[in-house]
Amino acid sequence: MGQVRVDLTISLDGYGTTTDQTPEDPFGQDWNRLQAAYVATRTFRERVLGQTGKGTTGLDNDYAAAYFEGIGAEIMGAGKFGLHAHPGDPDWRGWWGSNPPFRCPVFVLTHESRPSLEMEGGTTFHFVQTSAEETLEHAREAAGDRDVRIGGGVRVVRSYLAAGLVDRLHVGIVPILLGRGENLWAELRELERGYKVTSEIAESGTIHVTFSR
Amino acid sequence: MGQVRVDLTISLDGYGTTTDQTPEDPFGQDWNRLQAAYVATRTFRERVLGQTGKGTTGLDNDYAAAYFEGIGAEIMGAGKFGLHAHPGDPDWRGWWGSNPPFRCPVFVLTHESRPSLEMEGGTTFHFVQTSAEETLEHAREAAGDRDVRIGGGVRVVRSYLAAGLVDRLHVGIVPILLGRGENLWAELRELERGYKVTSEIAESGTIHVTFSR
Known part of the structure; x- marks a missing residue:
């Protein structure tokens, strides 16, 4: 059976979401600052933007590549898929175009009942009303021997x-302070118990911290 | 003129204080976990415990030694000196014994008016009712060409x-989650602006992050 994995980028003060989006700047400057090193990687350029032969190839790229390796299913919240921004819109198909980078079954936790969406490249979005634990069971079945990612x-x-359901947590900590948003570390006192924690610093300054069992 | 410096140990979730002290365990287990790598250094053993030839000599010790180098004055809050635990006690002389490790003038920010305390080894505690800025001016005068540390x-x-009064901030980030206490990063959005931020990982797993101008 595969592992349950998380990969996230957060600020030094723990924030994994940004709050300065506007209609004119839908990502926001904070998102740009938080994701700059990841967006610069060769893996992001290839896998998400469809560019070839561009981007950084150092430690940030190693983690970016590992993000996609060995994943057999993903679980994400309704917000990540875009259902908070597009509630009840049957034509909404996510932010990622016709060929999303997941290339595996994706279970979207939502109260909205929707038919599954089969996209190009192997991604199928399933919209589920099951609990976190039940959804994980279904994702494990779908993943087979591969890992399940909790995508956000x-x-x-x-x-x-x-x-206690995550086997491996990797965070890329960007040394900026956002001061607001959703804090990854909230209410997780003593999370480190039962994990080995290792860290390394990328050329970009991003601090990569991994909790592994 | 010297720099204004801060050196602190915090948890991965930003907490620099601990909350599990009891009468039977006055430091608490969290303090032990947070400070273990620092307490293990040769510098701490020599400078604070008076032991010689013991302790680690790696990166944690480099930072521990740098903590004491070039400091000409320190500013600390009443709580660090122990006035919250010992209010109005004229015999209270701090936590550090007769020969405190500071070995320079120390300005204690407090509403209590007290005579200055001259200790062995060069430490003199001055109890001041001035503002943060005014106290810094006095500390700069006392320090001369040396640095002023904001000690906590x-x-x-x-x-x-x-x-915006700190020139250099070093934090030793210990990869544990405390989940409660005083968070160093609270209300410091975009602190990184105007600083260069660098990081390195010690053998202990402590992530040393430095903001410098």
């Missing part, structure tokens, strides 16, 4: 961490 | 950081 958002990740 | 607690440090 931060609150979904935190609920799986708090329930 | 966390709230005192945060007030100097928020006022």
Whole structure:
């Protein structure tokens, strides 16, 4: 059986979401600052933007590549899929275009009942009303021997961490202070118990911290 | 003129104080976990415990030694000196015995008016009712060409950081989650602006992050 994994980028003060989006700047400057090193990687350029032969190839890229390796299913919250921004819109198909980067079954935790969406490249979105634990069981079945990623958002990740269901947590900590948003570390006192924690610093300054069982 | 410096140990979730003290365990287990790598250093053993030839000599010790180098005066809050635990007690002389490790003038921010305390080894405690800025001016005068350290607690440090008065901030981030206490990063959005931020990992797992101008 595969592992349950989380990969997130957060600020030095623990925030994994940003709050300065506007209609004119839908990502926001904070998102740009938080994701700059990840967006610069060769893996992001290839896998998400469809560019070839561009981007950084150092430690940030190693983690970016590992993000996609060995994943057989993903679980994400309704917000990550975009259902908070597009409630009840049957034509909404996520933020990632016709060929999303997941390339595996994705279980979207939502109160909205919707038919599954089969996309190009192997991604199928399933919209589920099951509990975190039940959803994980279904994702494990779908993943077979491969790993299940808890993809976000931060609150979904935190609920799986708090329930002790995550085998491996990697955070890329960007040395900026956002001061507001969803804090990954909230209510996770002594999370480190039962994990080995290792860290290394990328050329970009990002601090990569991994909790592994 | 010297720099204004801060050196603190915090948890991965930003807490620089601990909350599990009891009469039977006055430091608490969290303090032990937070400070274990620092307490293990040769510098701490020599400078604070008076032991010679013991303790670690790696990166944690480099930072521990740098903590004491070039400091000409320190500013600390009343809590760090122990006035919250010993209010109005004229015989209270701090936690550090007759020969405190500071070996320089120490300005204690307090509403209590007390005569200055001259200790062995060069430490003199001055109890001041001046503002943060005025106290810094006095400390700079006392330090001459040397640096001024804002010694803590966390709230005192945060007030100097928020006022833009700190030239160099070093934090030793211990990869544990305390989940409660005083958070160093609270209300410091975009602190990194105007600083260069660098990081390195010690053998102990402590992540040393330095903000410098």
